[in-house]
Structure formats: structure tokens, C-alpha cells
Amino acid sequence: MISSLPEQTKTPAPAGVFTLVITGAPYSSQAPQTALRFARAALAANKRIDRVFLYGDGVHLASSLSAPPSDELNLCDAWSVFLTENHIAGVACIASALRRGLVDESEMQRYQLTASNLRAPFEIAGLGEWVDSMATGSRVLYFHKGA
Amino acid sequence: MISSLPEQTKTPAPAGVFTLVITGAPYSSQAPQTALRFARAALAANKRIDRVFLYGDGVHLASSLSAPPSDELNLCDAWSVFLTENHIAGVACIASALRRGLVDESEMQRYQLTASNLRAPFEIAGLGEWVDSMATGSRVLYFHKGA
Amino acid sequence: MSTLIIIDQPPYGSWEGREALDMAFSLAAFDQPVSLLFCGAGVNWLRKGQDAAEVQQKSIERNLAAAPVFGVEALLADRSACDQYGLDDAALLDHVTITDLGKELTGRFDHVAFAG
Amino acid sequence: MSTLIIIDQPPYGSWEGREALDMAFSLAAFDQPVSLLFCGAGVNWLRKGQDAAEVQQKSIERNLAAAPVFGVEALLADRSACDQYGLDDAALLDHVTITDLGKELTGRFDHVAFAG
Amino acid sequence: MITLKTLHILNKPPEHSRYRLCLRAIGPGDGLLLTENGVLAVTRLSGIDSERCFALAADLEARGLSSQVSTDQTVSFDGMVDLTASAENVISW
Amino acid sequence: MITLKTLHILNKPPEHSRYRLCLRAIGPGDGLLLTENGVLAVTRLSGIDSERCFALAADLEARGLSSQVSTDQTVSFDGMVDLTASAENVISW
Numbered sequence: 001m002i003s004s005l006p007e008q009t010k011t012p013a014p015a016g017v018f019t020l021v022i023t024g025a026p027y028s029s030q031a032p033q034t035a036l037r038f039a040r041a042a043l044a045a046n047k048r049i050d051r052v053f054l055y056g057d058g059v060h061l062a063s064s065l066s067a068p069p070s071d072e073l074n075l076c077d078a079w080s081v082f083l084t085e086n087h088i089a090g091v092a093c094i095a096s097a098l099r100r101g102l103v104d105e106s107e108m109q110r111y112q113l114t115a116s117n118l119r120a121p122f123e124i125a126g127l128g129e130w131v132d133s134m135a136t137g138s139r140v141l142y143f144h145k146g147a
Numbered sequence: 148m149i150s151s152l153p154e155q156t157k158t159p160a161p162a163g164v165f166t167l168v169i170t171g172a173p174y175s176s177q178a179p180q181t182a183l184r185f186a187r188a189a190l191a192a193n194k195r196i197d198r199v200f201l202y203g204d205g206v207h208l209a210s211s212l213s214a215p216p217s218d219e220l221n222l223c224d225a226w227s228v229f230l231t232e233n234h235i236a237g238v239a240c241i242a243s244a245l246r247r248g249l250v251d252e253s254e255m256q257r258y259q260l261t262a263s264n265l266r267a268p269f270e271i272a273g274l275g276e277w278v279d280s281m282a283t284g285s286r287v288l289y290f291h292k293g294a
Numbered sequence: 295m296s297t298l299i300i301i302d303q304p305p306y307g308s309w310e311g312r313e314a315l316d317m318a319f320s321l322a323a324f325d326q327p328v329s330l331l332f333c334g335a336g337v338n339w340l341r342k343g344q345d346a347a348e349v350q351q352k353s354i355e356r357n358l359a360a361a362p363v364f365g366v367e368a369l370l371a372d373r374s375a376c377d378q379y380g381l382d383d384a385a386l387l388d389h390v391t392i393t394d395l396g397k398e399l400t401g402r403f404d405h406v407a408f409a410g
Numbered sequence: 411m412s413t414l415i416i417i418d419q420p421p422y423g424s425w426e427g428r429e430a431l432d433m434a435f436s437l438a439a440f441d442q443p444v445s446l447l448f449c450g451a452g453v454n455w456l457r458k459g460q461d462a463a464e465v466q467q468k469s470i471e472r473n474l475a476a477a478p479v480f481g482v483e484a485l486l487a488d489r490s491a492c493d494q495y496g497l498d499d500a501a502l503l504d505h506v507t508i509t510d511l512g513k514e515l516t517g518r519f520d521h522v523a524f525a526g
Numbered sequence: 527m528i529t530l531k532t533l534h535i536l537n538k539p540p541e542h543s544r545y546r547l548c549l550r551a552i553g554p555g556d557g558l559l560l561t562e563n564g565v566l567a568v569t570r571l572s573g574i575d576s577e578r579c580f581a582l583a584a585d586l587e588a589r590g591l592s593s594q595v596s597t598d599q600t601v602s603f604d605g606m607v608d609l610t611a612s613a614e615n616v617i618s619w
Numbered sequence: 620m621i622t623l624k625t626l627h628i629l630n631k632p633p634e635h636s637r638y639r640l641c642l643r644a645i646g647p648g649d650g651l652l653l654t655e656n657g658v659l660a661v662t663r664l665s666g667i668d669s670e671r672c673f674a675l676a677a678d679l680e681a682r683g684l685s686s687q688v689s690t691d692q693t694v695s696f697d698g699m700v701d702l703t704a705s706a707e708n709v710i711s712w
Contacts, residue, residue, distance in 0.1 A: 163611070165610075165611075177537075177562045177563075178537075178562075181537070181561060181562060184584065184603045185603055185606060185607065187603070188602070188603035188604050188606065188607045189607045191604070192604060192607050192608070192611075194607060194611060286610065286611065286616065288535075288610060288616060288618060289618035290618070291537065291618060291619075293537040293538050293539075293561075293562040293563040293564070294538065294539070294542065294563060
């Protein structure tokens with residue numbers, strides 16, 4: 001394939017804070033799985049993750065109603081546990097979420113819907129959260145669908 | 148582009164009954180919109196639609212919690228009204244639906260979930276419904292995502 | 295009523311291939327003749343030696359091996375796609391027949407469908 | 411902190427282009443420098459004379475026309491994609507700059523991102 | 527009304543891998559109906575000019591391409607219903 | 620640890636239109652990390668042999684391709700973290 005590893009040419013930038021943006025849906029793309037493995041490795045390497053931002057079809061990761069077969073990884077649950085245990089903010093983009101039927105209690109009331117289905121600790125907020133990550137110098141990594 | 152219209156060579160097959168299979172999600176693909184326009188035109192042409200089957204990401208069309216901006220077409224609602232008014236069965240594949248967080252009351256209880264979010268008149272059932280359409284000679288048309 | 299289900303998406307990166315398999319197995323379960331065609335990057339489903347533990351998914355190698363038992367009539371693979379991905383007979387799972395996607399193949403079936 | 415948002419998906423068939431636009435407008439709203447690059451089939455967003463009423467979607471021609479007002483620094487279009495889709499200056503919306511997707515272009519930005 | 531052997535419905539742009547698969551499967555007597563992103567193919571005609579080819583009007587209009595297709599090859603949703611009902615088989619790519 | 624100018628992360632197979640866009644954007648000093656479906660590129664090496672290129676071990680194993688890549692170009696998720704943290708920029712295609 002591929003040339004050999006190049007020698008180190010200068011000191012790595014101290015990019016110690018990550019924001020992960022997930023745009024691929026669970027059970028449709030591999031994006032949430034890859035992102036979760038990456039996130040665990042990042043914490044193990046003493047990096048900080050300031051925020052996980054769900055955008056586009058990625059908002060389905062915040063569903064509280066996903067019930068995959070018992071012999072498959074429950075990705076929504078695994079992400080919820082990971083974020084809670086590590087005190088990491090999980091944010092679903094409000095515009096993506098409302099279109100795709102993902103709502104918290106306050107949006108449920110505002111739009112007079114019959115239920116809410118946002119899984120804790122995810123919250124719903126605007127793209128300003130993503131802009132904040134971009135502007136404050138976090139290393140923003142995207143996990144898109146692969147097909 | 149294109150050669151001119153060919154002459155008619157034989158009598159068209161009497162394919163008067165359609166099953167529509169939608170695999171593309173609303174607000175992600177154009178599939179539910181194209182399928183709805185097609186369905187309306189089919190009824191106007193005195194064709195019958197025996198069943199609309201949602202598969203894969205298409206199950207999101209049966210969400211009761213979708214709340215798109217008020218200046219955009221509410222596709223879940225438009226499909227629900229169309230099926231109800233025309234007494235057409237709408238079926239979401241159970242395996243696709245459970246993975247993607249789309250459940251009716253009975254699945255909600257079975258999996259001890261906090262809410263249900265299936266929009267009437269959609270029902271949840273197995274791939275057997277699709278096999279039935281295939282085996283009984285309906286013209287089965289697929290509406291996939293386009294990217 | 296014979297059906298060809300086509301899988302053109304590669305394994306593990308999306309659920310489309312799995313959902314196509316479910317369609318084929320459902321037809322077979324109801325005694326409807328069905329074959330599977332793998333083409334494009336989809337032929338990578340047919341490579342021997344897949345180990346999906348580290349991506350936390352189920353391997354479908356066992357499902358595919360059992361396809362004839364479940365009543366799937368043929369596992370077909372597009373020749374040009376196999377060539378592009380370096381899949382020769384030694385690298386392919388058992389019971390795979392190499393063929394060519396084209397009008398002659400699709401014309402042999404009453405229904406041709408994708409899962410997504 | 412300058413950002414390039416790339417749109418490579420064609421219009422109306424998916425929401426990805428719209429959600430990319432939302433990203434660009436959000437950055438601009440917070441006074442962060444941002445440009446948009448259309449490439450591949452995405453250049454078809456830039457064709458004059460789109461009428462999306464019959465597909466029951468909103469046209470984004472007006473949004474794109476207003477992009478400079480909202481603070482988007484540039485609407486860029488990949489030359490080879492424009493050529494492939496027959497998009498010359500007469501067919502393109504106003505305020506579009508033709509350029510070439512490549513390492514020189516992406517290297518000019520601190521961030522390069524897609525919406526999906 | 528015409529009768530086609532297989533009607534191929536293509537909703538993907540020329541960049542998509544399934545676009546090329548579809549073109550390989552079109553046989554004599556078959557027809558091609560371009561919908562959604564598939565109508566972008568009308569800007570690159572050489573690959574499909576020998577087939578019976580139609581494009582959906584609503585999608586052409588949305589993408590500003592109506593003028594690039596002759597009216598007798600442009601179909602409404604009514605025409606799409608006719609084509610799908612009368613073809614011997616339909617494949618949605 | 621190495622320092623890359625831009626790390627390009629590619630999770631799409633060679634059939635995907637964005638795969639080709641990615642290859643066009645790789646400059647000198649850049650690196651390429653193949654993940655998910657992107658690792659299928661290791662079966663067609665000619666387009667990418669001049670770059671600093673790595674592939675994610677978990678995805679190679681899943682697809683039965685581990686033996687086709689030398690171990691010093693195979694990275695774990697730990698290696699992916701190192702690459703993304705040390706590169707000057709990252710583009711996810």
C-alpha cells in the first residue's frame with residue numbers, strides 16, 4: 001500500500017479537547033459505533049471531550065425508544081451510559097431533531113405532541129453549541145455515514 | 148437525450164394493484180414525497196393500493212412526533228391523512244422499527260419503554276406482509292433514498 | 295414468482311445488506327424462490343475470514359453459509375466486482391456462483407429488489 | 411478560525427445540502443468566517459431557474475442569493491463539476507466563484523466540514 | 527401508452543455507484559424513468575441515448591432542467607403510474 | 620507519534636463519489652486514515668500508494684482484510700486518537 005511512517009517533524013499541537021459531531025444514524029450507519037470506540041480511547045489517553053453534538057440523521061442516537069434485538073449492541077443506551085458516567089454533554093440539534101421526530105418534554109408541550117422520546121443525558125439545543133466548539137478551539141471530529 | 152416514444156407492441160398487463168415499499172426516511176431522502184405524489188396519481192387513475200410497507204430508514208415516516216417547521220410539508224401527517232382517507236393499510240416492519248425507536252403501545256409494554264410514537268393508521272408487522280404482496284401478484288414498487 | 299435481491303453496499307458500514315438478507319430469508323421462509331446477488335462493494339460480504347467482534351456487530355458469515363439450508367436458491371457474485379476487490383475462488387465463501395450483473399441476469403427473475 | 415463547508419449532494423433528493431447551509435449561516439451569524447464549496451453533483455444547487463413547488467420543497471435560490479448579506483464570505487463551485495453538469499457563467503447563480511477542489515483550496519481553511 | 531419489458535426507475539445522480547449498475551442492466555425493449563436526483567443525468571446524455579428514456583417533470587422543474595428534455599419524454603406522476611402499470615416488470619434502483 | 624499537516628479520515632468505499640473527492644484533496648505532508656467502509660481501498664492500492672496512509676484495525680478485521688496491510692500501517696483506536704490529536708487539521712470525508 002503505503003509508504004512507511006514518516007519521522008516526526010515538529011511538536012504535535014496540544015489538541016487535547018475534542019468535540020464529536022455524529023451525523024450518521026445508529027442501525028443505518030456505523031458512525032455511532034466508531035465514534036463511541038474513539039471516545040473511549042480518547043478518554044483513556046487523557047484527552048477531554050467537551051461535547052457530543054448530534055446533527056442530521058445522527059439525532060436518532062438520542063432516542064429513548066430504540067429496542068434492538070438482545071444479541072445486538074444497544075447503541076443508544078451505550079452512548080447514554082458513556083456520556084453520563086463521564087459527565088460529557090450530549091446535544092441533539094433542535095432543527096434536525098424536530099423534523100425527525102425526536103423531542104424532549106418542553107418541545108412535546110410546545111408542539112402539542114403525545115409523547116417525548118429524548119434519552120437522558122441528551123439535550124436539545126441549536127447549532128450555536130457546535131459554533132461554540134468551533135470558535136473555542138476544540139478539535140471538532142465528524143462521524144458521517146459511510147455509504 | 149432519448150429516442151422517440153416507441154409504438155405499442157402488445158396489450159399492457161393488467162397491473163391494477165400496487166404495493167408501495169418506502170425505504171428512504173422523510174427529511175433525509177425525497178422518497179416519501181415521491182411516493183405520496185405517485186400514490187395520489189395511482190388512485191386518480193383507478194388503480195388500487197393494497198398496502199404501504201415501510202422498511203429500513205423508511206419506518207421514520209410512521210413517527211407521531213415529527214414536528215417540521217410550519218412552512219415545510221409535514222410528511223408524516225400527510226401520509227397518515229392519505230392512508231386514513233383512502234382506507235389503505237400502512238405497515239412498518241417490526242425489526243426495522245424496533246431498532247430505530249419506532250414503537251406502538253404493545254411493543255412499548257413488551258420492552259418496558261417510556262412512550263409509544265407510532266402514528267395512526269400505521270401498524271407494526273413483520274416482513275410477511277411484504278411477502279404477501281409479492282406472492283399475491285401486486286405490483287411492488289420501491290422508493291429508496293436517492294443518495 | 296422468483297425474486298432476486300441485490301446487495302451493493304459493503305458490510306458493517308451500513309445495515310442495508312443485513313436488511314436485504316432478512317428480505318431473502320423471509321421469502322424463503324414462505325417458500326418463495328429467491329436468490330441473492332452481490333455486486334459493487336457488496337461483494338465484500340462474501341470474503342472469508344471476517345471477524346466483526348471488534349466493530350461490535352454480528353458476523354453474517356454463518357447466515358450466508360446457511361442460506362442454502364434456509365431455502366435461498368443461489369448466492370451470486372458479480373464477476374467484475376470480485377475482480378476489482380481481489381476476490382477469487384479461494385477468497386470467497388463456499389456456495390457462491392460467479393456471474394455477471396446485466397440484462398440477461400435480471401431478466402431471469404420476476405422481481406428484482408434492493409433493501410434500500 | 412475560517413471554515414469551509416462542502417456540499418457534494420444534489421438538491422431536493424436529500425436534506426444534506428440544506429443542513430450544510432444551516433451550518434454555514436450559523437457560523438456567519440456568530441461572526442465566524444465561513445465559505446461554501448459546491449462540488450460533485452452538489453453544483454446543481456447553483457443552477458438558475460429552480461422551481462421546487464412541484465416537489466413540495468422550499469427553493470433555496472433565495473437563501474443562496476442572500477448568503478453574502480448573511481455574512482457567508484464566498485460561494486465556491488468546483489470547475490470540473492460545473493463542466494460535467496454544463497454549468498457555465500450564464501447558467502450559474504450570481505456571486506458564485508469557480509475554483510478547483512484540491513489541496514490548495516482546503517489548505518486555506520482552518521476547518522473543512524460536511525453536513526453528513 | 528407503451529409497453530416496456532422492464533421499466534428501470536433511477537433516482538440517483540451519475541456519481542452514484544448504483545447509477546452505473548442500472549445502465550448495465552438495461553436491455554432491448556426496456557425503458558428508463560429518471561426521478562429525483564436521477565434527472566441530473568439529462569445533462570450527460572451520451573450513456574443513455576439509445577434507450578427509451580423518460581424523466582419526471584416535477585424533478586426536472588425543481589432542478590431547473592425542464593428545458594433540456596423534450597416534452598414527449600417528460601412525464602407527470604400520471605405518466606409514471608401508466609409506465610409502472612404497463613411495464614412487464616419494474617426495477618427501482 | 621508523527622505530525623501530519625492534514626489528516627484525511629475516509630470511511631467510504633472506492634465506489635463512493637466522496638472517495639474520489641478525498642483523493643483530490645490530499646497534499647504533501649498530509650495523512651490518510653481509512654476507517655469503516657474506507658478500508659476496502661486497501662484492495663486497490665494504486666491510487667493512494669504515495670501518501671502516508673493508515674487503516675483502522677477493527678474495520679480491517681471485520682472485513683477480513685487484516686493480512687493485506689502491514690502492521691505498522693494498521694492503527695487501533697488509540698492510534699486514531701493520537702493521529703487526530705497531533706495532526707494540524709482533520710477532514711472527515
